[in-house]
Amino acid sequence: MSEFTWIREEMTNLKGVQYSFKEEWGAERYHVLDQLMVMQGTNKEGKPILTLKCDAEKSEQLRAGNPAIVPGYYMNKRIWISVLLEEEQDKDLIRSLIHHAYVEAKNKLPKYKQKELGTF
Numbered sequence: 001m002s003e004f005t006w007i008r009e010e011m012t013n014l015k016g017v018q019y020s021f022k023e024e025w026g027a028e029r030y031h032v033l034d035q036l037m038v039m040q041g042t043n044k045e046g047k048p049i050l051t052l053k054c055d056a057e058k059s060e061q062l063r064a065g066n067p068a069i070v071p072g073y074y075m076n077k078r079i080w081i082s083v084l085l086e087e088e089q090d091k092d093l094i095r096s097l098i099h100h101a102y103v104e105a106k107n108k109l110p111k112y113k114q115k116e117l118g119t120f
Contacts, residue, residue: 004048004085007040010095014102016117025074033113037105038098043073048085050094051075052101062097079104 011017011030017037020029027041039051054062056078062069063081068088072080083094106114 004040004050006091007050007094007098010098011038011102014099016106017102032102032105032117033109035105035108037101039075043082043084049073049082050085050097051080051082052097053104054079054081054097054100055104058100 008019008028012019014032016033018031018033020031021027022029022039025039025041027039029036030038030040037053041049041051043049051072051074054072059079059081063071066088068084070082070084071077073082075082081097083097085094088094106117109117
């Protein structure tokens with residue numbers, strides 16, 4: 001999965017993002033303070049995926065228009081999407097999805113914690 005190390009760099013540059021590893025899932029997890037925003041791991045076929053928090057409407061549109069974007073793997077299918085990393089080569093799209101997931105997670109935090117993070 002070393003070809004996807006740029007994803008970790010992208011996320012750790014965002015203010016307030018914390019990393020954890022969930023051993024039993026083999027998943028790298030990224031939180032905005034205590035809100036989960038992204039998981040990076042594999043699906044049941046062992047293919048690398050990036051699972052991101054996503055607005056429900058945007059999630060539907062993305063899945064309808066891009067075969068490399070599927071319902072969130074083992075997550076709430078309405079507000080999570082998974083990107084099949086070997087199929088989706090557009091790094092700008094993935095970056096924009098990471099930033100969207102960041103905003104979605106940040107907006108779930110109490111207002112005082114959102115203020116600590118500042119604007120994005």
